[in-house]
Amino acid sequence: MLFIVIPVFNRWAFTQACLLSLRQQTQPSFRVIVVDDGSTDGTGERLRQEFPEVEVVDGTGQLFWTAGVNAGIRRALAQGADRILTLNNDVVAAPDFVERMLLWSRRQPRALLGPLELDAHTKEPVYGGEVFSWLTHSRRDLLQTLPTDQRHGLHPVTYLPGRGLLIPVAVFETIGLFDEKRLPHYLADFDFTSVARRHGFPVFVNYDAHLLTYPEESGQEQTRRHRSLQGYYQHLFGIRGGGNLRNFTHFALKNCPTPLVPLFLLNGYARRLTGYFLHG
Structure with missing residues (x-):
């Protein structure tokens, strides 16, 4: 069973739109866990009223991204998850997003997968993964190097962000959860996927799965x-x-x-x- 874990703090409008897009998925075989880390805008109450199918985990207000995601992952693993997908609340999933992520996950059962991200306003691609050089501290952006006719299927990358990251349970069994002690917010996702890759788990961007994002909303x-x-x-x-x-x-x-x-x-x-x- 796939579990989708979404950490949230306020910004109810984004959370609502995200969850509505998950209700419209062509592949509905998944469960959703939202970790509400002390929201003050009524998010917790609205979640329980409008989305009774969603499990809500209440945080202390001091979890930040990494500990919030880990709290949801622990709950999912306790319920028998075989795959976990971490998702930010300020995204909207294309109707076939889950279907296409699971399709490639079954073909590559040990792989960590991220989606092709599109700007929610223009629908133009804004993030398609990168290959990083430790020597030159430079990034090769796949969107700038991949010909248009090759923007499909899986493409290997150095690491992936956590806003749409599908992780087989074997990864957690091998390397543990995200590093909430040393990386409480930023870089925890890049760190986790980098460590997983070094332990033999492939890391790909799935160009067949699309996620709408709001680049201007990042911290x-x-x-x-x-x-x-x-x-x-x-x-x-x-x-x-x-x-x-x-x-x-x-x-x-x-x-x-x-x-x-x-x-x-x-x-x-x-x-x-x-x-x-x-x-x-």
Whole structure:
């Protein structure tokens, strides 16, 4: 049985749209667990009223993404899940999203799969995976290198984000859950999929499965939209900071090939210290 785990904190309109899209799936054989981490906008009550088929796990308000996802995963594993799909609440699944994810999961039963992401407004592809070089600290964006006629099926990548990540239960049995102690919010998904790949689990983007996303709603985009010294501090040191230096250090030490660690850290620190003001 597939379990879909969605961590939420407020933003009920997004959660409602996401869950409605799951109700419209052509493959309905799955269960949904929403981890409500102390929402103050009535999310918990609305979930129980409007979506009685959804299991709600209440958080403390201090779980953030990683511990929230882990709480849902633990509940799913206790109920016999054989696959788990982590999903953000600010996404809308295409009607055949689950069907196409499960189709390829059965063909590649050990693989972690992520979808092709489309902009919810324009329906244009915005994320199709990347291949990362630890030596040059550079990313090869598959959307920029794949010819249009090859944008189907599975394509190998270095890591995947957690907003639509399908994980076979064997991965948890081998490497455990997401690293909530060292990576409480950002980079936990990239870390988890990188560790899984090194343990022999393939990591693919599934170009046949589509997920509508709102790129402008990410925490990093909102922080950069209103630049300030306080925002810069949060960017580098806040739990939700996209450039959090502590998180980046943990990620590098866990995943970068040992001989490349010093250069990789210096390069990464420089990018995070300057990138907040340089990138639009």
